[in-house]
Amino acid sequence: MNASNTQFLARAYRAVLAAAFAFALAGCASSIHFRSQDGAGADEPAPPTEMITEKLIAAERQQHREQANVELENLLVPNPPPYAIGSGDVLSIVVWDHPELAGNAMNTGSLAADPSGANTAPPGFVVDHLGRIQFPLIGMVGVDGKTEEQARALLTAKLAKYLANPNVTLRVQSYRSKRVYIDGEVKSPGLQAINDIPMTLVEAINRSGGLLPSADQSRIVLERGQQRYLLSLRDLVQKGINPGMVMLAPGDVVRVHSRDESKVFVSGEVLTPKALTMHDGRLTLNEALGESGGISPLSGDARQVYVVRKTPERTRVFQLDARVAGSLAMAESFELQPKDIVYVAASPLANWNRNLSLLIPGALTSAVTATNRP
Known part of the structure; x- marks a missing residue:
């Protein structure tokens, strides 16, 4: 290789390094981007990131508690009325x-x-x-x-x-006038006739043979007309509410979800990315990271632990800075929901190494090929 080719190769190498450095710096930004729904055009900026703090955790708990109380008010009947005769009886x-x-x-x-x-x-x-x-x-x-x-x-x-x-x-x-339908993870799904014994949630599940081992007791959906209620037997017991007070009405549809439908997905810079099954509807951010092996010490950025949650209104993005004092306690208190995505971003150094390994070998090969041409 003559001197001119060597100089050209050196200039190409420096240009590649500069491009890789600029590209790596661009990749170090902490924001998350979502591609547009049609798949065309530039990436769209992510929704506003909400930092996980004690205040946010308390607000989330209060909102969940208020929503659950409103739903229970329409379902709890302490003293059920006697059976009313209907058409078909x-x-x-x-x-x-x-x-x-x-x-x-x-x-x-x-x-x-x-x-x-x-x-x-x-x-x-x-x-x-x-x-x-x-x-x-x-x-x-x-x-x-x-x-x-x-x-x-x-x-x-x-x-x-x-x-x-x-x-x-x-x-x-x-009794032929009033029925409810039980579906999902029960032994004998199907129609259940309402008789002189009050048809409570517990009574309906027992008549269907009880819950299967695969049933998620925290995700029992009750559909009544246009209303949809999400019930958790675990939460009811913790609140001191007898599940036998949840009264069903004619035409109600009760579906018991499977544990496999309540998963949380952990990806990014963790030792073992995987889909985790919730434990009767409960899984904290700390548990999800622990069951995935924790943040990778070589490539993970502890400042950028994200939780992406899709709600009917919008997509929410939560961020935890695991370096802050008390972050582990906050991670243990932050309750995940089914279908949440936990993502740990790569550190700036890891991004630099990856971008450099991707860019330099191909660029050097092109430069050598160009210098060897007659």
């Missing part, structure tokens, strides 16, 4: 000393015509879609929304016009 009505008025007599002809019973209506009096039953002597009687005692008193009053001192017994024989 089958009533057993007996008028003593008047067997001709019994509901079972209505199906005698059907049983004789169809011995198999396949097309036989249920014995008793079926409440129609308008909430009425047809009873001998008195005709159509509205019983929708009434308790057994109220319906019995109504029939007694109407029969008193035709019978002397009628003695009426009325009970619900088949």
Whole structure:
């Protein structure tokens, strides 16, 4: 290699070093950038970073507590009302000393015509879609929304016009008007009929065979109409609230989530990046870092520990400076949520080494190739 080629190679080497230095300095910035949704154009600046402090942790706890209390106010029923008759229910009505008025007599002809019973209506009096039953002597009687005692008193009053001192017994024989649906990590998911036993959250789970080992007791979703409630059995017990006071309503859908759906993702400059499963809905930032092996002592920047959280309103970015006194205590108090992303940024020196190793070998090869051309 002649002198001119050597000088050219030296100049190229210095140019590469300068470019690598500038590129490394640019990579040392602490801000996070998100690419636009369409994938085109320059990166967009990240949402404002919120430093993890004692004040922020207290505010997050208070907000969570207030939201949970508002939801519980609509669900807790200390003294559930008695069962109300509805359309589709089958009533057993007996008028003593008047067997001709019994509901079972209505199906005698059907049983004789169809011995198999396949097309036989249920014995008793079926409440129609308008909430009425047809009873001998008195005709159509509205019983929708009434308790057994109220319906019995109504029939007694109407029969008193035709019978002397009628003695009426009325009970619900088949509960078919009100149901709830249980889905998710239970042994027997499906529809559960509401009967005279109050359908509480605990009762519904027990009727479904109980929770599976894979169930997340902190993520039980109750959907009622357009409302959606997130319940945690662990939080209820810690607050001294009996989960048996959470009353279900007809048409409610209860879904018990799996533990696998409640994961936190740890990436960046940690020893073992991984997806972590929360422990019954609880995982702190300190636990997440510990289970991932901690911040890498060679490449991690303890000043830049980020938590990225997607909320329905916006994306929030939290930052912890692990060098500050008391940071470990704050990390232990900072509660993570499912789908959170914990990211530890690289140190400026690590960025410098990586950028340099990426740029210099390719640039030197190009420079040598250019000098060896005839």
